[in-house]
Amino acid sequence: MPIKLENVGIAVRDLEAAISFFTDLGLTVLGRGTVSGEWTDTAVGLDGNHAKIAVLQTPDGQGRLELFEYIHPEAIETRPARPHDIGMHRIAFSVDDIDEALATAARHGCHPLRGVATYEDTYKLTYVRGPSGILVMLAQDLKKN
Incomplete structure (x- = not known):
């Protein structure tokens, strides 16, 4: 199928x-x-x-x-998901420039949960708390440039 x-x-x-x-x-x-x-x-x-x-x-x-x-029906507020919660977790996006994406997110009051990490010189990535508490992962492929 x-x-x-x-x-x-x-x-x-x-x-x-x-x-x-x-x-x-x-x-x-x-x-x-x-x-x-x-x-x-x-x-x-x-x-x-x-x-x-x-x-x-x-x-x-x-x-x-x-x-x-x-x-x-009226929407039900829940506490925002945390990275280790079971269930629907986050949405992830590849970006060409993580600093530019973070500047865009910041204009909406959205900032990294902790900071930007580099994984094995391959990716720079971070989680931000987006609108309505949505966890959004932003990742820049460092090998692409």
Whole structure:
């Protein structure tokens, strides 16, 4: 059976802030809208499901991110995931220039959890806490340059 990753979906507190963060990192918005009705109730498993959504794509056209802000039922705040929590963990992006990506993240109030590490002179990488507490890994391939 062939299988293809379609997208990664993330519920956010503020859709506009999340779109701004990810588009500033280089993703583009493919579409926006709202979803509701019986089909979403069935697919998602929530009665009265109603959400604002946006689908974003990476510049290479391979990765897609679906962001959704719940209108109903009311979104439930949870503590932000930590790197060692079980379950959905983080989203990772390759970047050409990690310093530039971090400067972009900083304009959104997002900073490394601890710092930038270098792995075997191959990658520079870090985790930042993005909008709505999303863990975002940024990695620069040092062998690419």
